[in-house]
Amino acid sequence: MSVPNPAPIKPVISHPLNVIVATDCGSTTTKAILIEKVGDEYRQTYRGEAPTTVEAPFEDVTRGVLNAIAEIEELSGRKILDGDKIITPCRDAKTGVDIYISTSSAGGGLQMMVTGVVQNMTGESAQRAALGAGAIVIDVLASNDGRLPHEKIERIRTMRPDMILMSGGTDGGAVTHVVEMAEYISAAEPRPRFGATYKLPLIYAGNKDAQPQVKKILGEKAALVLTDNIRPVLERENLAPARNKIHDLFLEHVMQQAPGYKKLIEMAGAPIMPTPAAVGVIMETIAKREHLNLIGVDIGGATTDVFSVFEGLFNRTVSANLGMSYSISNVLAEAGLANIMRWVPFTIDEQTLRNRIKNKMVRPTTIPQTLDELQIEHAIAREALRLALIHHKSLATALKGIQQERTISDVFEQQQSGKTLIDMLKLDLIVGSGGILSHAPRRVQSMLMMVDAYEPLGVTRLSVDSIFMMPHLGVLSTIDEKAATDVFVRDCMVYLGTCIAPIGQGKNGERCADYVITFPDGQVDKGQLAFGELRLIPLASDQKASIVIQPAKQVNLGAGVGVSITRDVQGGVVGLMLDGRGRPLQLPTDHTARVAALTKWYQAVDLYPRM
Amino acid sequence: MAHSYTPGLTVTEHTTIRRRRMLSLPGTVLVTTGGEVRANQAVARAELPGKVYPLNLANQLGVAPDEIHEYLIKKAGDPVQKDEILAENKPFIKWMKTEVRSPITGIVESVSTVTGQVLLREPPRVLELLGYVDGRITEVIPQQGVVVETDCSLVQGIFGIGGETTGEIVMAVTSPDEALTPRHLTPDMKAKVVVGGSFISSDALARAKEVGVACVVIGGIHDKDLRALLGYDLGVAITGTEQVGFTLILTEGFGSIPMAGKTFALLSAHAGQQASISGATQIRAGVIRPEIIIAKQAGASGDYGIATVPEREGIRIGDQVRIIRDPLFGKIGEVASLPADLQKIPTESDVRVMEVRFADGSKAVIPRTNIELIEGA
Numbered sequence: 001m002s003v004p005n006p007a008p009i010k011p012v013i014s015h016p017l018n019v020i021v022a023t024d025c026g027s028t029t030t031k032a033i034l035i036e037k038v039g040d041e042y043r044q045t046y047r048g049e050a051p052t053t054v055e056a057p058f059e060d061v062t063r064g065v066l067n068a069i070a071e072i073e074e075l076s077g078r079k080i081l082d083g084d085k086i087i088t089p090c091r092d093a094k095t096g097v098d099i100y101i102s103t104s105s106a107g108g109g110l111q112m113m114v115t116g117v118v119q120n121m122t123g124e125s126a127q128r129a130a131l132g133a134g135a136i137v138i139d140v141l142a143s144n145d146g147r148l149p150h151e152k153i154e155r156i157r158t159m160r161p162d163m164i165l166m167s168g169g170t171d172g173g174a175v176t177h178v179v180e181m182a183e184y185i186s187a188a189e190p191r192p193r194f195g196a197t198y199k200l201p202l203i204y205a206g207n208k209d210a211q212p213q214v215k216k217i218l219g220e221k222a223a224l225v226l227t228d229n230i231r232p233v234l235e236r237e238n239l240a241p242a243r244n245k246i247h248d249l250f251l252e253h254v255m256q257q258a259p260g261y262k263k264l265i266e267m268a269g270a271p272i273m274p275t276p277a278a279v280g281v282i283m284e285t286i287a288k289r290e291h292l293n294l295i296g297v298d299i300g301g302a303t304t305d306v307f308s309v310f311e312g313l314f315n316r317t318v319s320a321n322l323g324m325s326y327s328i329s330n331v332l333a334e335a336g337l338a339n340i341m342r343w344v345p346f347t348i349d350e351q352t353l354r355n356r357i358k359n360k361m362v363r364p365t366t367i368p369q370t371l372d373e374l375q376i377e378h379a380i381a382r383e384a385l386r387l388a389l390i391h392h393k394s395l396a397t398a399l400k401g402i403q404q405e406r407t408i409s410d411v412f413e414q415q416q417s418g419k420t421l422i423d424m425l426k427l428d429l430i431v432g433s434g435g436i437l438s439h440a441p442r443r444v445q446s447m448l449m450m451v452d453a454y455e456p457l458g459v460t461r462l463s464v465d466s467i468f469m470m471p472h473l474g475v476l477s478t479i480d481e482k483a484a485t486d487v488f489v490r491d492c493m494v495y496l497g498t499c500i501a502p503i504g505q506g507k508n509g510e511r512c513a514d515y516v517i518t519f520p521d522g523q524v525d526k527g528q529l530a531f532g533e534l535r536l537i538p539l540a541s542d543q544k545a546s547i548v549i550q551p552a553k554q555v556n557l558g559a560g561v562g563v564s565i566t567r568d569v570q571g572g573v574v575g576l577m578l579d580g581r582g583r584p585l586q587l588p589t590d591h592t593a594r595v596a597a598l599t600k601w602y603q604a605v606d607l608y609p610r611m
Numbered sequence: 612m613a614h615s616y617t618p619g620l621t622v623t624e625h626t627t628i629r630r631r632r633m634l635s636l637p638g639t640v641l642v643t644t645g646g647e648v649r650a651n652q653a654v655a656r657a658e659l660p661g662k663v664y665p666l667n668l669a670n671q672l673g674v675a676p677d678e679i680h681e682y683l684i685k686k687a688g689d690p691v692q693k694d695e696i697l698a699e700n701k702p703f704i705k706w707m708k709t710e711v712r713s714p715i716t717g718i719v720e721s722v723s724t725v726t727g728q729v730l731l732r733e734p735p736r737v738l739e740l741l742g743y744v745d746g747r748i749t750e751v752i753p754q755q756g757v758v759v760e761t762d763c764s765l766v767q768g769i770f771g772i773g774g775e776t777t778g779e780i781v782m783a784v785t786s787p788d789e790a791l792t793p794r795h796l797t798p799d800m801k802a803k804v805v806v807g808g809s810f811i812s813s814d815a816l817a818r819a820k821e822v823g824v825a826c827v828v829i830g831g832i833h834d835k836d837l838r839a840l841l842g843y844d845l846g847v848a849i850t851g852t853e854q855v856g857f858t859l860i861l862t863e864g865f866g867s868i869p870m871a872g873k874t875f876a877l878l879s880a881h882a883g884q885q886a887s888i889s890g891a892t893q894i895r896a897g898v899i900r901p902e903i904i905i906a907k908q909a910g911a912s913g914d915y916g917i918a919t920v921p922e923r924e925g926i927r928i929g930d931q932v933r934i935i936r937d938p939l940f941g942k943i944g945e946v947a948s949l950p951a952d953l954q955k956i957p958t959e960s961d962v963r964v965m966e967v968r969f970a971d972g973s974k975a976v977i978p979r980t981n982i983e984l985i986e987g988a
Contacts, residue, residue, distance in 0.1 A: 149665040176676075180665075180726045187663040187720065187730050191636070213725055321847055326894055330846030354834035355865040356937060361848050362770045362864060362894060366936040366981045367962065373937055374958040441959035609959060 015089050017480050021072065021080060021097045022472035023065050024275055025052055025104040025264075028301035028325050028364055029435075030061075032068035033469050034076060034097075035476070035487055042486040047467055048072040051365060053260070060260035062267065065102070086267055101479065102268050103471040104261075105275035105300070110135040110250050113161040115185070116142045117168035117177040122206070125230045126167040127395065128315065129205070129239040133246035134274030135163070136303065136320045141184075143168070143177045149184060156188035163249055164190065164200065164222070165242060166214070169207030171232045178206045182217040189221060199223040201249040205230045205242040225249065250274060270479050276305045276318060278474025282488070283307040283431060284314050285477065292428040295392075295454065297385060298470070299434035301325035301364055304384055306392035310421045315396035319388040324381060324436050325364030332357050335383035342587050343379035343452065345598035346372060371608060374441070378449055381436045385453035393420045424457040425558050431493075433465035444536070444574045444605050447496040451577065455585050457503050458558035459567050462496040462574075495541050497572030501579040504555035505586070508532035512580040513551045520544060533580040534601040539571030547576075577605065620767040620862075620900060622874045622985060628765060628904065629749065632740055633756035636660075644751050648742035650777050650887050650906075654757050655740040661733030664715055668698050669727020671711050676727030683729075685719045692716050697729065743775055744887045745906040762907040764881060766862070766874055768828070771890030771901025772841070772850045773858030778804040778825035780905070782882050787875035790867065791829055793818035800824050804886050804903070806878045810867035816840055820856040826888045828878065828903060830863040830870035831941075837865075851891030851899075858890035860901045863933075868941035871933065871985060881905045926984055932967060936981040943985070944969040 020035040020042075030053075034046040048071025053064035066081060073080050079095045080086060087096035112135040116123030119142035130137050138159055141152055156164075164185065168178035185202070192200045202222035204214050211226050218224050228241040265272055276298070283296040287309035296307035304322040308315050321330040332340060337350060344353075356376065360366060368374040397420050430450050432438075437446045446464045456462075469492050477484035502513050510531045517525040520543050529535060539545055550564040551557050557565045569576060581601070588594040602608060638657025648654055668683075669676040682698045685691055691713040699710045713731060720730040746761030781803045783795040791807030796818045805819065807829040813836040819827050838844050840855050862870050886905045893899040926932070926946060934942045947968040953961040954976065962978045969975070 150662055153663045153665075176726050179723070180728060183721070183723055183726065183728060183730065184663075184665070187665075187732075189660065327847055329844075329848070333844040333846040351833055351835060352866075358834045358837075358845075358865040359935070359940065362861075362892075363935045363983070364894060367960065367978055368958050369936055369978055369981060370938055370957050439960070609957075 015098060017098045017483060019078075019090050019097045020476065020480075020483065021069060021086065021100050022469075022476060023068055023100075023102045024278075024468075024471040025061050025064065025102060026275065026300060027105060027303075027323075028052060030064035030068045031468060031472075032065070032072050033467075033472050034072050034078070035483060037483075041490070042483040044467075044469060044487050044491040046072045046076040047469075048075065060263070061104070061258070062260045062263045065264065065267070088269065099269040099479070100267055101270045101472070101475050102264060103273045103275045103278040103475050104264070105303070110246075110274050111138050111162045112136065112165060112246070113139050113141065113156065113159055113163075113190075114165045115167065115181050116140065117144075117181070117206075118142060119145050121234070122167045122169070122231050124395070124397075125237050125239065126165050126205070126242075128237070129167075129230050129242040130165050130246065131316050131318060131395070132239060132280070132314070133243040133250075134277030134280065134316075135246065136318050138320070141181065143181065153184050153188045156185055156190050160191055161200070162192060163246065164202045165246065166202065166204045167206045167230045167242075169210065169229075169231075170234055171208050171229050173207055173209075175207055175210035175213060178210045179213045179217070182210075182214045186217045186221055201225065203227060203242060203245045203249065205245075223249075247271075247273075247277070270475060273471075273475045273478070275471045276316060278471040279305060279433065280307055280314070280316050281474040281477055282470045284309060286429070286431065286493075287314075288312075290429075293423075293426050294429040294431060295389070295422070295427060296431040297388065297433065297437075297450075299324060299381060299384060299388075299432075299436055301435070302327050304388035304434075306388050308392060308396050308422055310396075310423065310426065313396075313421060315392070315421065317388070317392040317395050319384075319391045322384045322388050322391075324377065324384065324434075325360060327384075328364075328380060329357055329361040331380050331384045331387070334387055339383050340376075340379050342594060343382050343598070344376060345595055345602055346375070347591070347595065348372070348376070375608065377436065378440075378445060381449050382453045385450065389422075389454055393422045396421045424455070424460075427456060427460050430454060430456065430460060430462045431465070432463070433468060433470045435468060438465050438468040442607065443494065443496055444607055447499070447574045447577065448602075448605060448607060451499050451501070451579060452585065455583055456499050456501055457583055459498060459500050459565075459569060461498045461570055462572070464494050464496055466492055466494045495570065495572040497539065497574040497576055498569040499577045499579055500547070500549065500557075500569070501581075501583055502529075502549075502551050502555045502557050503583040504551070504561075505582045506531035506552065506554070511552050512555055512582075513549050513557070515550075515578070516548045517576070518546045529578050529580040531580050531582055532597070533578075534604045535578040535580070536574065536605045537576040537578065539569070539575045541570075541572050543571040544568050545571070545576070574605075620769060620983065620985070622766050622871065622877060624764050624877060624880075625762075626765050627760060627762050628744075629758050629760045630743055631756065631758050632743060633752070634738065634740055634754075637754040638738070640751050640753065640755075640757060642742075642748050642751070642757060644748050646748045648746060648748060648759060650742050650745050650885070652742045653739040654742045654748070654759070655755075657738045657740070658735035659738050661717055661735050662715075663720065664717075664731045664733075666697070666711065666714070666729045666731060667727055668711055668722075668729050672698060672700050672709055674700070674727075677724045679722065679724065679727050679729075683722065685713075687719050687722050689719050690717070691719060691731065697731075741775070743889075744904050745885075761904065764877060764905040764907075766828075766877060766903040768860035768862045768892075768901040768903070769864055770848060770850075770894075771858065771860040771892050772837075772853040773826075773855060773890035774851055774853075775887070775889045775891075776804075776825045776858050777885060777887050778802055780804045780806060780878060780882050780884055780886050780903075782806050782879050784808040787830065787872055788869035791815050791827070796822050796824070798822055804828065804888060806875070806882075807870075808875070809869040812836065813839055816859075824857050826858040826860065826890070828860045828862065830861070831866045831868040832859070832861060833867075834865050848892055848894040850893075851889070853890075858888050858901075860888065860890055860903065863941055864935070866940070871943060873931075873985060878903070884908065926965070926979075926982075931985040932965075932982040933985055934967065934975075934977055934981060935983045936978075939975060939977070942967075942969060944975075947974055949979075 018037040023032045050067030090096040114126035123142040298305045302323045440446045553562040634657040717733040720732045746759045749760045750758035789808035790810040801823040804826040809830040944967040947966040
């Protein structure tokens with residue numbers, strides 16, 4: 001079973017932290033924020049960004065960092081830079097900062113290859129360990145993955161990962177297969193992606209009885225680190241030790257090789273965290289603090305990370321090639337043109353759309369200038385979000401291959417082990433982050449993108465990262481929890497509102513549900529939601545309303561078909577979204593009818609400016 | 612925006628470039644610092660370890676893994692020929708004898724008494740690394756490679772497919788807005804670098820392959836034609852290993868877009884000269900753009916001094932720029948003004964913009980992220 005993120009090492013800070021500058025070095029842009037203590041509380045005050053400079057001609061990530069901070073300097077009037085150095089600690093009210101911290105996913109993030117013995121058991125556990133530590137898993141090798149031995153060796157050789165995580169076998173079990181895998185790795189002589197001369201970091205977290213043999217086979221060929229077995233017994237996962245080792249090796253080895261990272265590590269007052277690990281810290285904190293089941297997403301230029309916490313279990317996946325700039329063309333390739341076109345509320349020929357997507361791929365930093373371009377990007381984002389959640393559901397599962405105790409009532413359900421942990425009916429909150437969601441010109445655009453992509457069921461609250469600062473706050477929380485919490489509550493988390501989506505299908509215009517909303521001032525709104533209808537009811541962020549919904553007889557809101565529910569629902573900057581479009585969401589197949597339906601829905605929630 | 616950097620593609624008549632030529636694994640460097648090299652000359656050589664074939668002898672002989680040493684004919688490190696006996700058992704009855712023969716010619720790499728497995732390795736394959744450009748060696752990185760420097764003209768494209776090649780530049784069209792059609796592609800263009808104008812169609816791509824050109828340099832292509840050429844939908848822009856018969860370089864993007872006048876003029880001026888080409892593109896970690904390098908010919912006039920790739924200092928009024936996003940995608944103009952304040956664009960986003968003046972005197976307000984500096988002016 002997945003475990004919480006490992007607690008990162010907490011650095012010792014001797015002086016008070018009143019002014020903090022934090023950056024996130026993304027694959028496309030480096031985002032800097034300034035956090036200042038105002039009275040008793042911390043607030044995010046200024047923001048700057050600049051293109052990331054991991055790539056040629058600069059090949060030095062700190063250039064982008066300094067450029068982004070320079071923008072903050074210009075906007076705030078505070079002197080932060082002295083040449084290429086960040087002034088720490090503060091010299092006076094307008095000079096310097098008390099600490100500089102950073103996260104990074106530039107340079108393609110942390111790319112790992114993992115191995116196991118049985119693909120859907122130790123292979124998946126290793127994958128979850130790597131993903132939870134913020135890595136991109138580029139391949140999972142297992143004794144039973146169907147590939148011939150020489151194919152495995154060839155694969156290890158050609159992939160050039162940043163790190164390998166080996167798992168396999170329960171403690172005290174057979175050692176043969178895991179030793180065999182060590183032999184394959186040794187034969188492949190894997191070389192790291194960056195730095196031709198250093199040894200590839202390799203973590204062994206398999207059967208502890210095989211440690212001596214693994215050491216003998218790989219000790220000379222890789223920078224081998226031995227740690228506790230991630231699957232000591234079949235029924236239990238123990239991912240934390242392996243995840244901690246991944247973090248250590250990421251900083252000690254991998255980042256030292258990436259362009260400019262030695263300098264960046266020296267500049268920072270706390271360890272650099274992989275961006276997804278930092279966002280994971282935030283997501284987990286939200287879920288724990290409010291005892292919620294949540295799904296979080298960070299949709300970036302190259303990757304889309306999905307986080308979930310269900311019944312206290314944290315999971316994270318990264319869809320390495322689903323993103324809005326570098327990977328935009330891959331969204332088209334994976335989703336297919338028809339799936340993207342179904343969200344576009346106008347007619348556009350295939351050739352034009354394909355060329356536009358490819359042009360974004362080759363010039364990833366451009367932004368939509370016209371409304372139709374924005375709508376196309378939002379259509380692509382829906383598909384990237386949808387595909388990334390499907391990927392997440394397939395990995396965020398209960399342990400596979402273990403015996404389950406069954407009662408007589410279970411016999412009829414015939415549920416398999418390894419069922420996904422994601423239950424959309426039990427989902428309380430969706431948290432969105434990343435450029436396309438955080439910087440959507442209207443907040444309702446972010447809300448509808450997530451509702452369309454995730455199709456929440458029943459009653460679900462939605463929120464968005466205001467200007468994309470969750471990574472920064474994730475790393476900040478490791479050194480100053482109060483500062484991170486203050487900024488998170490006041491400046492980061494924007495509650496969009498609550499979506500109420502009945503499960504069921506019906507003809508357009510037919511009764512879907514009757515509702516009675518009682519607002520905090522006592523006003524009552526009684527109404528009927530029809531199938532095919534999307535309705536927005538204003539309810540401010542700080543307001544709660546009580547809603548009673550009586551679904552039609554074939555419709556379910558989570559309590560059973562035709563059973564009414566009563567809930568207190570929270571407002572948001574968008575409000576209450578009553579979604580009568582049915583679940584699963586089905587769009588008209590006829591082009592004209594689909595455009596008409598989209599236009600009606602988009603107008604109903606005032607999604608885009610009217611032309 | 613004093614510190615901001617605007618991405619751009621270099622198109623320049625005079626520059627000095629250095630190309631790091633690195634083996635993918637340690638080997639031998641064949642040249643010395645200060646020496647001259649030709650584009651098609653080997654500068655380093657390495658031996659790529661042969662393929663590994665695991666063979667589970669314990670299973671095949673029906674013995675325990677820790678007993679296999681007793682049955683081995685060949686030991687770790689021994690050379691073997693294909694079908695040579697690696698191991699055999701010694702039964703009392705001869706016809707029950709089992710022999711395990713080598714499936715390959717190579718060496719016995721290792722023998723494991725834990726798994727009962729023997730790893731056989733094929734002989735190494737020799738990899739030669741070419742100089743890629745005509746120039747001089749400025750640095751030797753022992754066992755790894757060299758740095759080649761050359762005085763040259765340089766054109767960077769926006770996107771390419773296919774690997775490194777060389778060939779003579781030939782202009783197939785007369786103006787940058789003319790599309791390249793099959794009739795432009797003649798048999799005498801075999802193994803040459805063919806420069807078109809605004810667009811290449813699928814039938815012209817087929818014709819280019821038929822003629823056997825080394826490279827096509829063109830303003831634009833339709834994505835659907837690229838997909839047909841590759842046989843799949845390109846998801847992520849990491850290219851360079853495609854084998855479609857020639858290297859393809861787009862200078863502007865996808866669609867029908869006239870080649871920038873400056874690019875077309877530069878290539879025209881070098882028609883008849885040899886060029887080194889790479890279609891490799893990586894729009895991700897360590898951006899790599901496709902390139903056309905025309906090394907300065909021996910005895911050619913012009914003082915190149917110590918010119919290097921120009922330092923990018925941010926954008927200034929008067930700079931030549933290309934608009935890289937719809938609705939004015941592909942248009943070229945010059946920077947008329949750089950307003951400091953954020954401006955609302957039709958999407959309702961507040962962004963930093965610039966005003967661009969076009970050749971006909973008209974102006975447009977464009978988000979700064981949607982322009983590209985035409986560099987090397």
